[in-house]
Amino acid sequence: MLTGTARQNGFIVEDIEAACLHWAKRFGAGPFFVVRHAPLASFRYQGVESEPDLSIALGNLGELQIELIQQHNDAPSPYRDFATAKQSGLHHTSAWVNDYDAEQARQRELGAEPDCEGQLSDGMRFMYYGSTSVDGSALEVADLGHDNEFAAGFELVRQTHLAWDGDEPVRFLN
Template sequence: MSFQPTIIQYAWVVPDLIEAAQRWHATTGIGPFLVNRDLKLDQPRYRGAPSATRFSTAVAQHGDVQIELVEQLDDTRSAYRDTVPAGQTGFHHVAFIAGDYDADLAHYVDQGFEVAADGLFGPMRYAYVDTSATLGHMIEIVEDKPAIRAFFGAVRKAAERWDRDPATLIRELG
């Protein structure tokens, strides 16, 4: 069987998370956006070395895919800055959930692609694989864990139940 993951997310790096979410909604009707501010990761690495990039995200569901907006909050070198300069908006990655994280990561590493960033988000492993020279963007591999399934389910449920009230477009998470 050939390797063919299901893309579940398309992500852009943006200079201002809230402004970008409002533009996305005004242009496409997508919403609401669930916002996670200044995310804390465990054992984060950038190109194999310890790193601590500060960033926030806003995620909305559109059909079977998510739109993720990422705002880097500092000036550190990062997988985000590798492809999108500070102050700019640009496409960054597609993401998929890996049933076998190690095998899926090896699929890319064995082809010579470098892991730009990786670490833990709670109990879930993640990696940004730098496929930008080949595809024009990175690929994020997300380990299949109940916590990430619950979060993605909450994003979908929020979209399904949303009454399109612009006052509830931005939903800050704890």
């Protein structure tokens, strides 16, 4: 059992900008903040170090954060495997925790080992359980940071959505 709160659904997409526009026009989600070629400090999938080239977009649909992920290379990852099997769709639900290390230790005590772990260059860590699933049942645990620094970013995405008038649905951060 997970101690964090499920806050996000993560989708694998073929074209991140087109997916952002689809979510904005069809569902009113957004605006989406896009990081092209997200800098990864580390990434390990099924016990093997890897270097997937990922673009990531974050936007809200009400209180639910929508994450869109596009992989640009063939490096081993759950995103590549999902895209190979299904092209696009719901990959995971993400729970956000304040004490990432404690949650990881707790999961290991329960006999659960993440099959994918990574860290962005800004320090944000994430781990997946069941990441090889192609039915949307993978679980991601994301680190909110020791001082809630990553939670502040997620809150900015949420607040921007709540005040959003539909203009500029895609906002590139790099």
